[in-house]
Amino acid sequence: MPDNATDTRTFSADLYFATQPKPAFLQDDTLMSDVRSFIAKHENKRVVLVTSGGTTVPLELNVYEISVRFLDNFSTRGATSAEYFLKQGYAVIFMHRQFSLQPFSRNYSHSTHPFLDFLEIEEDSKETDQQEPQITVKPSERTALLSVLRAYKAVQAEGTLLTLTFVSVDDYLFLLREVSQAMATLGPRAMFYLAAAVSDFFLPRQRLSEHKIQSGKGNLSIEMDQVPKILKPMVADWAVGGFTVSFKLETDQALIIPNARKALQRYGHQVVIGNDLHHRKYRVVLVSPRRFSLLDAHAKPDGDLSTEYEESWIEIDSSPHAPNKEIEEDIVMELVRRHDEWISRHESTS
Amino acid sequence: MPDNATDTRTFSADLYFATQPKPAFLQDDTLMSDVRSFIAKHENKRVVLVTSGGTTVPLELNVYEISVRFLDNFSTRGATSAEYFLKQGYAVIFMHRQFSLQPFSRNYSHSTHPFLDFLEIEEDSKETDQQEPQITVKPSERTALLSVLRAYKAVQAEGTLLTLTFVSVDDYLFLLREVSQAMATLGPRAMFYLAAAVSDFFLPRQRLSEHKIQSGKGNLSIEMDQVPKILKPMVADWAVGGFTVSFKLETDQALIIPNARKALQRYGHQVVIGNDLHHRKYRVVLVSPRRFSLLDAHAKPDGDLSTEYEESWIEIDSSPHAPNKEIEEDIVMELVRRHDEWISRHESTS
Numbered sequence: 118m119p120d121n122a123t124d125t126r127t128f129s130a131d132l133y134f135a136t137q138p139k140p141a142f143l144q145d146d147t148l149m150s151d152v153r154s155f156i157a158k159h160e161n162k163r164v165v166l167v168t169s170g171g172t173t174v175p176l177e178l179n180v181y182e183i184s185v186r187f188l189d190n191f192s193t194r195g196a197t198s199a200e201y202f203l204k205q206g207y208a209v210i211f212m213h214r215q216f217s218l219q220p221f222s223r224n225y226s227h228s229t230h231p232f233l234d235f236l237e238i239e240e241d242s243k244e245t246d247q248q249e250p251q252i253t254v255k256p257s258e259r260t261a262l263l264s265v266l267r268a269y270k271a272v273q274a275e276g277t278l279l280t281l282t283f284v285s286v287d288d289y290l291f292l293l294r295e296v297s298q299a300m301a302t303l304g305p306r307a308m309f310y311l312a313a314a315v316s317d318f319f320l321p322r323q324r325l326s327e328h329k330i331q332s333g334k335g336n337l338s339i340e341m342d343q344v345p346k347i348l349k350p351m352v353a354d355w356a357v358g359g360f361t362v363s364f365k366l367e368t369d370q371a372l373i374i375p376n377a378r379k380a381l382q383r384y385g386h387q388v389v390i391g392n393d394l395h396h397r398k399y400r401v402v403l404v405s406p407r408r409f410s411l412l413d414a415h416a417k418p419d420g421d422l423s424t425e426y427e428e429s430w431i432e433i434d435s436s437p438h439a440p441n442k443e444i445e446e447d448i449v450m451e452l453v454r455r456h457d458e459w460i461s462r463h464e465s466t467s
Numbered sequence: 468m469p470d471n472a473t474d475t476r477t478f479s480a481d482l483y484f485a486t487q488p489k490p491a492f493l494q495d496d497t498l499m500s501d502v503r504s505f506i507a508k509h510e511n512k513r514v515v516l517v518t519s520g521g522t523t524v525p526l527e528l529n530v531y532e533i534s535v536r537f538l539d540n541f542s543t544r545g546a547t548s549a550e551y552f553l554k555q556g557y558a559v560i561f562m563h564r565q566f567s568l569q570p571f572s573r574n575y576s577h578s579t580h581p582f583l584d585f586l587e588i589e590e591d592s593k594e595t596d597q598q599e600p601q602i603t604v605k606p607s608e609r610t611a612l613l614s615v616l617r618a619y620k621a622v623q624a625e626g627t628l629l630t631l632t633f634v635s636v637d638d639y640l641f642l643l644r645e646v647s648q649a650m651a652t653l654g655p656r657a658m659f660y661l662a663a664a665v666s667d668f669f670l671p672r673q674r675l676s677e678h679k680i681q682s683g684k685g686n687l688s689i690e691m692d693q694v695p696k697i698l699k700p701m702v703a704d705w706a707v708g709g710f711t712v713s714f715k716l717e718t719d720q721a722l723i724i725p726n727a728r729k730a731l732q733r734y735g736h737q738v739v740i741g742n743d744l745h746h747r748k749y750r751v752v753l754v755s756p757r758r759f760s761l762l763d764a765h766a767k768p769d770g771d772l773s774t775e776y777e778e779s780w781i782e783i784d785s786s787p788h789a790p791n792k793e794i795e796e797d798i799v800m801e802l803v804r805r806h807d808e809w810i811s812r813h814e815s816t817s
Contacts, residue, residue, distance in 0.1 A: 219577055219581075222583055225582070228569075228632075233575075236604075236616055238613065249610065249613060251603060252603070252612060253601060262586075262602060263602065265583070266583060270588070282578075336690055336691060337667075337690070338690050339687075340688050341687040341688075341689070
């Protein structure tokens with residue numbers, strides 16, 4: 118597309134939101150009014166927004182979509198972490214890609230651990246007032262299921278989980294902006310745990326009509342723009358005072374820490390969780406400004422970043438016979454501890 | 468990418484399979500040996516290959532993938548039809564996109580009908596020899612679940628369902644070729660029900676390295692090739708004598724029948740099921756050669772196609788209070804009837 122080559126531009130967050138249409142599901146206030154009620158109900162609690170799953174990019178209105186994403190798309194990171202935040206007493210807004218895994222039910226994936234496999238029909242249940250046989254759970258699965266089911270029912274009874282879904286990267290960007298703005302009322306009690314794998318590229322709506330795809334008419338050329346970096350306005354404008362955690366997934370281990378530091382310097386947030394594709398279930402590193410305060414976090418323009426930032430590693434046993442432990446439990450415990458400090462510091466100074 | 472514009476070509480099926488590497492999971496014989504055992508075990512039955520879900524296209528080795536696909540990607544068509552084929556006594560090879568819906572469990576989607584919602588903990592079960600409370604199914608869900616569970620357990624006991632998964636369009640193409648070649652031993656007793664939504668475009672492996680994606684370095688240009696039309700070699704060479712059904716999803720109703728006829732003329736198979744995006748759950752049309760025989764199906768080169776092909780519509784009640792009925796039940800019944808005729812005709816002439 119040589120003619121379009123000069124036509125491309127980098128979208129800042131401002132330009133993006135000024136030129137791209139708001140998704141239909143946010144055009145009336147129904148959804149955001151539910152979000153605000155949830156936040157108001159839990160205003161004395163700590164509240165975390167957990168994002169999860171990958172985004173897609175529509176190529177042609179209503180017919181095709183494209184998704185440029187990490188293989189980690191169907192990652193359990195977000196869903197698993199949400200469960201541990203709930204266990205720690207947080208109210209959780211779980212913003213996930215439609216059809217991606219969710220807290221609690223993620224333990225019973227239809228592909229790897231189908232629940233139909235552990236239900237049994239009690240064909241010879243002889244109770245006379247009962248026409249149909251009872252369905253029960255296999256003894257070998259009962260303990261694990263009881264634990265999941267009790268946690269699930271407690272969360273439902275307390276109303277501490279709100280689930281929101283997105284499909285496209287546009288859904289994601291607009292929803293993240295609105296939800297983080299609504300959470301600003303929580304001040305330091307808000308945490309943002311951004312585990313979704315967001316596309317790096319998108320097709321601006323204004324070019325969508327050029328991409329009417331004709332099967333059988335030769336090749337397909339696509340020219341996509343970069344998705345704006347919205348962590349910056351999020352930290353600086355939308356969710357002021359909140360505690361923000363982002364993720365960096367790398368295939369090259371050596372890049373994890375330098376890239377995490379660059380992200381902290383650029384966006385001014387609190388923690389980057391770095392991980393590499395192959396060890397992400399067993400080892401992560403939390404990178405943060407050394408004195409752990411927004412006020413002290415400004416690096417000298419040409420300074421040695423290693424004096425400004427610190428790392429702490431979290432690692433669990435990856436051997437085949439290791440106890441059944443999820444690294445997200447330790448990640449969440451450490452973040453909760455840091456979030457507590459963050460809240461005390463900010464509430465004592467305000 | 469003006470320099471590459473002259474470099475593109477149309478891949479025939481032969482060129483595709485000659486130049487693209489076989490996916491790793493097919494490089495040894497483990498999987499196909501399971502497929503052949505399954506086919507051998509059921510050689511006196513009718514056997515159907517059902518494909519389901521959408522395909523992805525890797526953009527960069529190990530890191531990104533792209534999926535150009537119908538919104539119908541997470542369609543229940545394949546999974547639902549597979550259940551009805553099993554009910555009709557078929558052995559089913561269910562070849563589906565990883566994480567897409569599967570027969571039986573598709574009734575309990577984690578998003579729309581989570582199974583955790585209908586399990587209850589019998590906290591006051593007083594049996595002394597039982598440490599843990601029993602888990603039971605809510606009475607309101609029991610009848611439906613019993614019916615799903617009985618069908619599921621019967622299929623497991625009889626071993627009539629073999630599930631295969633694919634992710635990329637390359638996985639799909641290679642797997643379809645191998646499975647349909649293996650099914651050729653079944654002659655007319657093989658049915659192919661191709662409900663997967665296959666990408667129209669792919670990136671040849673030879674160009675993948677050009678697409679090393681650098682985030683933060685400007686826009687992304689992608690030039691994709693058309694996926695080869697493999698229905699032709701499938702019908703003519705791989706699965707000779709089988710009964711082949713393909714799908715055409717259109718957004719413009721007026722195109723359904725003309726495009727279905729063109730596909731039958733081009734590929735020489737038995738049935739195209741046409742449907743439009745908005746009514747696909749309530750109305751489909753089966754388009755087939757009029758005399759319903761491969762031998763008679765050659766249209767005159769410039770002839771009026773309407774005399775060569777016939778249509779039959781299947782429609783179910785779409786009103787909100789309609790009985791709980793799935794159109795796939797009627798589609799499968801009609802196909803089974805036609806497949807029976809196909810088998811009698813072919814077995815009497817051979």
